[in-house]
Amino acid sequence: MLIAKERMNTRTLVKTSVLSVLAFLIMYLEMPLWFTPPFLKVDLSDIPALIGAFSLGPIAGVVIELLKNILNLAIEGTTTGAVGELANFFVGSIFVFVAGVIYQKKKTFQMAILGMLAATVAMTVAASVLNYYFLIPFYAKLFGAPVEAFVDMGAKVNKFVTDYRSFILFGIVPFNLLKGIMVSVITIPLYKRVSPILHK
Numbered sequence: 001m002l003i004a005k006e007r008m009n010t011r012t013l014v015k016t017s018v019l020s021v022l023a024f025l026i027m028y029l030e031m032p033l034w035f036t037p038p039f040l041k042v043d044l045s046d047i048p049a050l051i052g053a054f055s056l057g058p059i060a061g062v063v064i065e066l067l068k069n070i071l072n073l074a075i076e077g078t079t080t081g082a083v084g085e086l087a088n089f090f091v092g093s094i095f096v097f098v099a100g101v102i103y104q105k106k107k108t109f110q111m112a113i114l115g116m117l118a119a120t121v122a123m124t125v126a127a128s129v130l131n132y133y134f135l136i137p138f139y140a141k142l143f144g145a146p147v148e149a150f151v152d153m154g155a156k157v158n159k160f161v162t163d164y165r166s167f168i169l170f171g172i173v174p175f176n177l178l179k180g181i182m183v184s185v186i187t188i189p190l191y192k193r194v195s196p197i198l199h200k
Contacts, residue, residue, distance in 0.1 A: 012056055012060065015052070015055075015056060015060075016052060016056060016060050016063055016064060016067075017067070019048040019049065019051065019052045019064050020048070020063070020064045020067035020068050020071065021068075021071070022048040023045040023046070023047070023048040023049055023064055023065070023067075023068035024045070024067075024068040024071040024072055024075075026043060026044055026045040026047065026048065027043050027045040027068060027072055027088075028043075029043060029044065030042065030043045031043070033175060033178070034157065035157060035158045035170070035171065035174065035175075036154070036157065036158070036171050036175050037150070037153035037154050037156070037157060037171070038153070039080075039084075039153070040171065040172075040175055042175070042178070042179050042182065044182065044183055044186065045068055045088075045092070046065070046092045046095055046096060046179075046183045047183055047186055047187050047190065048064060048068075049061045049062075049064040049065050049068070049092060049096045050095070050096050050099055050100075050116075050183060050184075050187050050191075051187060051190065051191050051194060051195075052064045052096070053096040053097065053099055053100030053103070054099070054100060054103050054112065054191055054195075055191075055194075055195055057100060057104065058096065058097045058098075058099075058100030058101045058104065059097075060100075061093070061096030061097060061099075061100045062093045062096065062097055064096070065088075065089050065092040065093045065096060066089060066093070069085045069086075069088055069089045072085060073085055080139065081139070081142045081143070083135060083138060083139045083142065086135070087127075087130065087131070087135050090126070090130060091123055091126060091127045091130070091176070092123075094119070094122055094123050094126045095119045095120070095122070095123040095180060095183070096119070097119075098115065098118055098119040098122045098123075099112075099115035099116050099118070099119035100115070101115075102114055102115035102118055102119075103115040112188070112191070113184075113188075116180070116183075116184035116187070117184075119180065119184075120176075120177060120180025120181060120184065121180075123176050123179075123180055124173055124176040124177050124180065127172055127175075127176045128168050128169075128172050128173055128176070131168060131172050132164075132165075132168050132172075136150055147164055148164075150164075150167060151163060151164055151167050154167045154170075154171045155167075158170055158171060
């Protein structure tokens with residue numbers, strides 16, 4: 001009994017580690033969006049974390065989010081004073097945790113879709129609040145730049161951005177909604193293929 005449990009824990013650890021490395025590698029594939037400033041780019045590294053949350057549980061998804069960002073800091077370093085990595089961890093963790101918790105209640109296709117929809121909304125709300133009250137002000141203070149500088153960058157590519165609040169509303173909100181949708185749409189067919197392997 002104890003040996004079987006240890007084997008299960010070891011397998012879970014190995015699977016979590018593999019998914020974390022995959023997530024870290026995917027972080028290098030960043031895509032700029034037409035309505036956001038250059039420092040806001042979409043990466044799809046939440047896909048392995050979401051798959052992990054579905055197959056191994058929501059906590060595993062959060063661990064994958066943590067490990068991928070630690071790997072990114074250790075290997076690539078940071079150009080944002082670790083603010084970008086912190087934001088990636090917080091927002092990504094909320095996304096995969098919410099989706100994982102809902103899916104674990106009843107493991108059906110419908111619950112997976114519901115989980116990803118709820119997670120996208122939760123991530124968008126959390127990202128908006130975190131950026132408005134903490135992340136952007138902290139980043140601005142860290143580098144000695146006014147918050148208005150971010151607004152100006154947003155206004156150059158998005159005509160709806162006129163002040164700090166509109167930057168959040170028309171920049172951060174659609175950015176995270178689109179990211180959540182992209183990650184969810186790609187995860188659906190991928191999870192069906194890799195799920196049998198992860199559940200062995």
